[in-house]
Amino acid sequence: MTDLTLVYISLSGNTQSFVKRLSDYLAITHNLTTRQINIKELNHETFPVTEPFIALLPTYLEGGNGVDHGDIEILTSPLGDFIAAHDNAKNCMGIIGSGNKNFNHQYILTAKQYSKRFGFPLLGDFELRGTSADIERLAAVILERQVQWITNH
Numbered sequence: 001m002t003d004l005t006l007v008y009i010s011l012s013g014n015t016q017s018f019v020k021r022l023s024d025y026l027a028i029t030h031n032l033t034t035r036q037i038n039i040k041e042l043n044h045e046t047f048p049v050t051e052p053f054i055a056l057l058p059t060y061l062e063g064g065n066g067v068d069h070g071d072i073e074i075l076t077s078p079l080g081d082f083i084a085a086h087d088n089a090k091n092c093m094g095i096i097g098s099g100n101k102n103f104n105h106q107y108i109l110t111a112k113q114y115s116k117r118f119g120f121p122l123l124g125d126f127e128l129r130g131t132s133a134d135i136e137r138l139a140a141v142i143l144e145r146q147v148q149w150i151t152n153h
C-alpha cells in the first residue's frame, strides 16, 4: 500500500527529478511510500485514480506575457486531460506548480489556471529542479494537506 500518490508531467526532467527527490525525502524522514504517475509515459492513456493525489505541473506557454496575451498551454495539456477524465479531479488534494521566474507574470501560470479550472488549491511552487529547501518546505505542505483532507472526507 502506498501512502501518497504524485501525478505529474515532466518534459525535460526537472519535475521528474523533484518528484524523485521528494519521494526519497518522504521515505527517509516519514517512512512514506509514494506512487508516482508520470503522465508523459502514458501516451494520452487515462485511467481512474481512486486514491487522493497531489498533482505537479511545470509551465510551458507559447510566447506572451501572462497579462494580456500568451497563455497558450503547450506540451502539458495531457495532465489536464488526465485530471479531467474519470472524475479524477475530485481526488486531487491540490497542485504544485513549477517553472522559471524569468517568465515573470507567467511563472507557474498553468498550475494557477488548473487550480481555478478544477477547484483544488495551489499548494506551492518551485523553480526548475527545486532546492533541498523547496523539498522540505513542500513536503511539509503536502503532509499538512493530507491530514486536512482526511479530516474533511
Ligand SMILES: Cc1cc2nc3c(=O)[nH]c(=O)nc-3n(C[C@H](O)[C@H](O)[C@H](O)COP(=O)(O)O)c2cc1C
Pocket (backbone or CB within 6 Å): 009, 010, 011, 012, 013, 014, 015, 016, 058, 059, 060, 061, 062, 098, 099, 100, 101, 103, 106, 107, 108, 109, 127, 128, 129
Ligand atoms: C518553451 C518553454 C516555455 C516555458 N514557459 C514557461 C512559462 O511560461 N512560465 C514558467 O514559469 N516557466 C516556463 N518554462 C520553464 C519550465 O516550466 C521549467 O524549465 C520547468 O522546470 C520544466 O519542467 P520539466 O523539466 O519537468 O519539463 C518554459 C520552458 C520552455 C522550454
